[in-house]
Amino acid sequence: xxxxxxxxxxxxxxxxxxxxxxxxxxxxxxxxxxxxxxxxxxxxxxxxxxxxxxxxxxxxxxxxxxxxxxxxxxxxxxxxxxxxxxxxxxxxxxxxxxxxxxxxxxxxxxxxxxxxxxxxxxxxxxxxxxxxxxxxxxxxxxxxxxxxxxxxxxxxxxxxxxxxxxxxxxxxxxxxxxxxxxxxxxxxxxxxxxxxxxxxxxxxx
Amino acid sequence: xxxxxxxxxxxxxxxxxxxxxxxxxxxxxxxxxxxxxxxxxxxxxxxxxxxxxxxxxxxxxxxxxxxxxxxxxxxxxxxxxxxxxxxxxxxxxxxxxxxxxxxxxxxxxxxxxxxxxxxxxxxxxxxxxxxxxxxxxxxxxxxxxxxxxxxxxxxxxxxxxxxxxxxxxxxxxxxxxxxxxxxxxxxxxxxxxxxxxxxxxxxxxxxxxxxxxxxxxxxxxxxxxxxxxxxxxxxxxxxxxxxxxxxxxxxxxxxxxxxxxxxxxxxxxxxxxxxxxxxxxxxxxxxxxxxxxxxxxxxxxxxxxxxxxxxxxxxxxxxxxxxxxxxxxxxxx
Numbered sequence: 001x002x003x004x005x006x007x008x009x010x011x012x013x014x015x016x017x018x019x020x021x022x023x024x025x026x027x028x029x030x031x032x033x034x035x036x037x038x039x040x041x042x043x044x045x046x047x048x049x050x051x052x053x054x055x056x057x058x059x060x061x062x063x064x065x066x067x068x069x070x071x072x073x074x075x076x077x078x079x080x081x082x083x084x085x086x087x088x089x090x091x092x093x094x095x096x097x098x099x100x101x102x103x104x105x106x107x108x109x110x111x112x113x114x115x116x117x118x119x120x121x122x123x124x125x126x127x128x129x130x131x132x133x134x135x136x137x138x139x140x141x142x143x144x145x146x147x148x149x150x151x152x153x154x155x156x157x158x159x160x161x162x163x164x165x166x167x168x169x170x171x172x173x174x175x176x177x178x179x180x181x182x183x184x185x186x187x188x189x190x191x192x193x194x195x196x197x198x199x200x201x202x203x204x205x
Numbered sequence: 206x207x208x209x210x211x212x213x214x215x216x217x218x219x220x221x222x223x224x225x226x227x228x229x230x231x232x233x234x235x236x237x238x239x240x241x242x243x244x245x246x247x248x249x250x251x252x253x254x255x256x257x258x259x260x261x262x263x264x265x266x267x268x269x270x271x272x273x274x275x276x277x278x279x280x281x282x283x284x285x286x287x288x289x290x291x292x293x294x295x296x297x298x299x300x301x302x303x304x305x306x307x308x309x310x311x312x313x314x315x316x317x318x319x320x321x322x323x324x325x326x327x328x329x330x331x332x333x334x335x336x337x338x339x340x341x342x343x344x345x346x347x348x349x350x351x352x353x354x355x356x357x358x359x360x361x362x363x364x365x366x367x368x369x370x371x372x373x374x375x376x377x378x379x380x381x382x383x384x385x386x387x388x389x390x391x392x393x394x395x396x397x398x399x400x401x402x403x404x405x406x407x408x409x410x411x412x413x414x415x416x417x418x419x420x421x422x423x424x425x426x427x428x429x430x431x432x433x434x435x436x437x438x439x440x441x442x443x444x445x446x447x448x449x450x451x452x453x454x455x456x457x458x459x460x461x462x463x464x465x466x467x468x469x470x471x472x473x474x475x476x477x478x479x480x481x482x483x484x485x486x487x488x489x490x491x492x493x494x495x496x497x498x499x500x501x502x503x504x505x506x507x508x509x510x511x512x513x514x515x516x517x518x519x520x521x522x523x524x525x526x527x528x529x530x531x532x533x534x535x536x537x538x
Binding site for chain 2: 092158
């Protein structure tokens with residue numbers, strides 16, 4: 001959420017190497033807010049064969065040329081500066097990278113960036129504002145549903161989808177349908193309570 | 206991961222033509238939950254990806270005809286939630302809803318799931334390549350045999366490979382006598398699911414009866430009254446979101462209190478989705494009682510060949526099957 005806007009431009013040394021082994025320019029890592037004010041974002045070099053993708057992220061149109069191997073997660077974080085979705089395992093096993101595509105929750109680390117051409121992507125950055133939190137965000141605060149917070153963006157995106165799917169009617173069902181999101185700190189009791197609180201405030205899809 | 210080209214096909218013929226045109230290193234990708242994962246591990250190394258996730262009409266689910274038909278592109282989550290499937294074929298719905306996580310079920314297709322590859326840790330050790338694996342690199346040897354083999358199969362193993370078949374949905378489909386619909390450059394064909402999966406034998410790298418360039422286009426399941434009296438029981442190291450240590454798909458066709466025919470398949474314990482004919486025969490003509498169910502469970506594992514750390518799967522598998530038989534039997538009342 002807030003780290004998109006609060007962070008200084010990221011250190012190249014820390015983030016320059018993508019999982020795919022490609023190098024990204026600093027210009028490609030600028031936060032979204034700053035990028036919007038820039039005259040035109042510089043294209044970032046990609047090492048491999050590229051594909052052109054046009055899609056909406058949090059309602060805003062986005063178009064860029066991306067390495068055909070890149071994941072949606074890497075594209076969001078390294079090219080669009082949207083670092084809310086987290087890279088935990090990078091193998092679809094932890095849920096920290098959860099985002100919505102066309103309203104459905106997916107693991108962005110196992111989604112090829114090329115696949116989102118023409119789709120609507122929603123990330124944690126797109127669900128609320130600092131002065132108007134999404135009910136699920138508020139519920140996580142109310143129930144201390146986190147400790148370190150690393151899994152939280154994925155937990156919240158999964159939780160919103162869990163409610164919209166109609167899979168949040170009992171604590172048991174919530175636990176089953178949230179099992180794709182691992183919390184190493186063990187905040188599960190708070191997470192289940194938060195989802196129970198927020199569920200009536202969120203419309204079923 | 207090596208550089209690759211990516212295109213998205215809109216029809217089956219467009220996809221097969223693109224496959225032929227792309228030449229060596231071409232692979233189809235649907236949900237990508239297995240292929241992309243294995244690309245990151247260096248196990249799969251495609252040069253060209255042909256995306257078949259959005260082929261026109263490939264996601265249809267038809268339950269009103271003589272058979273259940275699932276388009277290969279239908280998402281696991283959507284088939285798991287289908288009202289008719291849930292009511293009349295719980296074994297199918299449960300096998301899907303107990304697989305993976307909702308995120309992955311929203312991505313993975315029911316056709317691609319048939320081609321999921323083993324979770325054997327030595328097989329998945331592709332990028333580092335410190336361990337041999339006959340499935341990953343034919344002829345290199347098997348580090349699982351005599352190694353850390355707790356998760357390995359006990360049924361259908363060979364001296365070349367003991368890797369467990371990972372799926373749940375294929376196990377349920379095996380019990381229900383499904384047919385896999387395939388289309389390739391040479392045209393369409395149908396393969397009974399029992400013939401779709403190969404035993405490892407001396408060639409564990411050959412897993413599926415599908416040729417290069419062919420696409421799984423759909424899955425047909427014959428309708429049967431046994432579907433209502435069915436269940437999928439999955440036993441795991443944790444309660445949710447884990448691969449099966451042992452699982453059982455059971456559907457019972459009954460004459461009154463007696464079993465006319467039992468459909469039984471096992472997962473987590475075998476090198477392919479495992480039809481348990483011995484257990485089916487033992488149940489035929491019997492009523493559903495705990496001792497009979499356990500005898501059927503033990504019969505299914507009579508030929509089991511455990512390794513160093515997985516002998517527990519014989520007892521666990523037998524009792525998993527016994528429990529599933531009792532659950533399916535209770536649906537009669």
